[in-house]
Amino acid sequence: MAMQDRAVRTRQELIRSAAEAFDRSGFAPSSLTEISVGAGVSSGALHFHFGSKRALGAAVESAAAQILQDIIAPRPCEQPESLRNLVDTSHVLARRLAEDVVLRAGFGLASDAAWQENVELWRVWRAWVRSVLTLARGEGALVADVLIEDLVSAVTVAVVGAQALGRADADWSPRHAVAQFWNLLLPRITTAVVRPG
Amino acid sequence: MAMQDRAVRTRQELIRSAAEAFDRSGFAPSSLTEISVGAGVSSGALHFHFGSKRALGAAVESAAAQILQDIIAPRPCEQPESLRNLVDTSHVLARRLAEDVVLRAGFGLASDAAWQENVELWRVWRAWVRSVLTLARGEGALVADVLIEDLVSAVTVAVVGAQALGRADADWSPRHAVAQFWNLLLPRITTAVVRPG
Numbered sequence: 283m284a285m286q287d288r289a290v291r292t293r294q295e296l297i298r299s300a301a302e303a304f305d306r307s308g309f310a311p312s313s314l315t316e317i318s319v320g321a322g323v324s325s326g327a328l329h330f331h332f333g334s335k336r337a338l339g340a341a342v343e344s345a346a347a348q349i350l351q352d353i354i355a356p357r358p359c360e361q362p363e364s365l366r367n368l369v370d371t372s373h374v375l376a377r378r379l380a381e382d383v384v385l386r387a388g389f390g391l392a393s394d395a396a397w398q399e400n401v402e403l404w405r406v407w408r409a410w411v412r413s414v415l416t417l418a419r420g421e422g423a424l425v426a427d428v429l430i431e432d433l434v435s436a437v438t439v440a441v442v443g444a445q446a447l448g449r450a451d452a453d454w455s456p457r458h459a460v461a462q463f464w465n466l467l468l469p470r471i472t473t474a475v476v477r478p479g
Numbered sequence: 480m481a482m483q484d485r486a487v488r489t490r491q492e493l494i495r496s497a498a499e500a501f502d503r504s505g506f507a508p509s510s511l512t513e514i515s516v517g518a519g520v521s522s523g524a525l526h527f528h529f530g531s532k533r534a535l536g537a538a539v540e541s542a543a544a545q546i547l548q549d550i551i552a553p554r555p556c557e558q559p560e561s562l563r564n565l566v567d568t569s570h571v572l573a574r575r576l577a578e579d580v581v582l583r584a585g586f587g588l589a590s591d592a593a594w595q596e597n598v599e600l601w602r603v604w605r606a607w608v609r610s611v612l613t614l615a616r617g618e619g620a621l622v623a624d625v626l627i628e629d630l631v632s633a634v635t636v637a638v639v640g641a642q643a644l645g646r647a648d649a650d651w652s653p654r655h656a657v658a659q660f661w662n663l664l665l666p667r668i669t670t671a672v673v674r675p676g
Contacts, residue, residue, distance in 0.1 A: 308592035311507040393590060393643045395505035404648060427666075432659040439656050440633070443640025446590045451601060459636050462629040469624075470667030 293331050295321040297345050300338040301387035309339060310396035336399075339391060343401060346388020350403060353378060354410045364418035365472055368411065369464055372441055375407070376460040379445050389445065408438050418472075428471045436467070490528050492518040494542050497535040498584035506536060507593035533596075536588060540598060543585020547600055550575060551607045561615035562669055565608065566661050569638055572604070573657040576642050586642065605635050615669075625668045633664070 299320035303312035314335060318328040332338045353374055362370070379386050392401035412434045418424050424433075444459035496517035500509035511532055515525040529535045550571055559567070576583050589598035609631045615621050621630075641656035 304592070306592060308505055308507055310505055311593050390592070392648075393646050395501070395503060395587070395591070395646070396508050404644060428663065429659075432663045435656045435659040436637070436663050439637050439640030439644065439660065441640070442643050443636030443638070446639050446643045447601060447636065449590050449592070451589075459632045462626075462632040463636065466625065466629045466633050466664070466667065470663065 289331075292321070292323055292327055293341075295323065296328055296331055296338065297341050298384060300335075301342045301345075301384040304339070304342065304394070305383050305387045305390055308396060309335075309391065309394045314338075339397060340399075342384060343388045343391055343403070346385045347403060347406065349378065349382060349385045349388075350375075350406060354407075363423060363474070364414045364421055365423045365474070368414045368418070368437070369468070371414075372437060372460055372464070373457070375441055376444060376457045379441075380448070380456060386445075390449075393446065404438065404442065407441070408434060411437050423472050423474055425471055425473060433471065436463075486528075489518070489520055489524055490538075492520065493525055493528055493535065494538050495581060497532075498539045498542075498581040501536070501539065501584045501591070502580050502587055505593060506532075506588065506591045511535075536594060537596075539581060540585045540588055540600070543582045544600060544603065546575065546579060546582045546585075547572075547603060551604075560620060560671070561611045561618055562620045562671070565611045565615070565634070566665070568607075568611075569634060569657055569661070570654070572638055573641060573654045576638075577645070577653060583642075587646075590643065601635065601639065604638070605631055608634050620669050620671055622668055622670060630668060633660075 296317065300312070300317045302320060303317050306312075312335070314328060315325060317335075317338065318325045321328070332341065354371060379389065388401070389403050391397040392404055412430065415424070415430045415433055419430060424430075440460060440463040444454075444456035444463075447454045447459070448456040493514065497509070497514045499517060500514050503509075509532070511525060512522060514532075514535065515522045518525070529538065551568060576586065585598070586600050588594040589601055609627065612621070612627045612630055616627060621627075637657060637660040641651075641653035641660075644651045644656070645653040
């Protein structure tokens with residue numbers, strides 16, 4: 283392995299280890315020692331890559347933003363109806379939040395009181411939901427009296443809330459909650475039949 | 480002021496100060512010194528009332544549970560239709576979460592990774608929503624194909640999510656988000672006209 287590959291991999295391991303620590307205990311109690319041990323690297327290597335815990339937090343958020351971009355990126359040769367795209371993508375986000383600690387820790391920083399910087403992830407998600415719903419309206423897929431901003435708010439809140447409760451209550455399934463939300467809502471907002479892809 | 484009154488008041492001030500610290504910085508970074516200074520009492524007085532920060536956390540949660548009980552308690556001489564009761568009470572909860580730091584900090588502990596004990600508040604809210612919706616079904620107020628469990632999940636998630644986003648994003652209004660949720664959902668779940676009380 284070339285030295286540069288090794289450096290890239292060490293950096294990724296540190297981000298993953300930091301995400302695991304933030305997800306497990308929150309930002310404030312996570313120690314740099316715990317993070318370097320979890321990544322299997324020396325604390326010297328950690329300091330070579332990241333000058334502070336705050337820099338690690340920013341790297342976790344930025345890695346999570348990249349994962350979110352991949353989730354919402356349009357796929358070539360695939361143009362489903364917009365409403366189906368929204369339903370499918372919200373399910374993918376709920377699943378990835380359950381499975382991917384970096385994504386979960388990135389979103390988690392947004393509601394971590396000890397992390398006092400801006401987290402753009404929810405805004406990115408909201409802007410994407412708005413753009414897809416605007417397309418859906420253009421396609422005639424939405425019932426006339428449904429306001430796009432009400433839907434943007436409800437869809438955002440559903441994914442945030444499902445995720446936050448999953449953390450607070452082990453009996454709660456965020457993925458099931460998102461499915462229940464659409465069960466309830468789809469007959470209200472569309473006259474078309476929307477089946478998950 | 481009798482000595483006992485003073486002790487009760489000191490205890491309340493400590494709970495309020497602890498809630499403010501948890502809400503501002505999270506459980507882990509909040510220090511007992513900061514909490515006693517915020518309450519205007521000596522650290523000796525803090526230790527007289529609470530043996531540890533964990534005991535303060537439990538007291539904040541228990542005070543929040545009492546506030547929640549008051550919010551969901553049936554009022555004598557007032558029996559609105561159940562669906563209206565649900566809509567009104569969800570608005571009251573959103574407003575009280577915005578205004579009352581003890582309530583907010585209690586719910587906040589549920590999603591604070593550093594607070595690793597059970598928080599029953601969301602379960603209490605969920606159980607209440609379920610009971611009110613069961614009444615609403617008995618009153619014939621719900622459209623036949625709406626599943627109560629889907630609604631329990633959606634209403635819970637809406638309030639949790641609205642609150643969590645309020646913390647992450649200063650531009651976000653939890654109260655407005657709850658109103659948008661009902662705008663969207665009420666025409667789906669009921670044929671009756673539900674106006675906020």
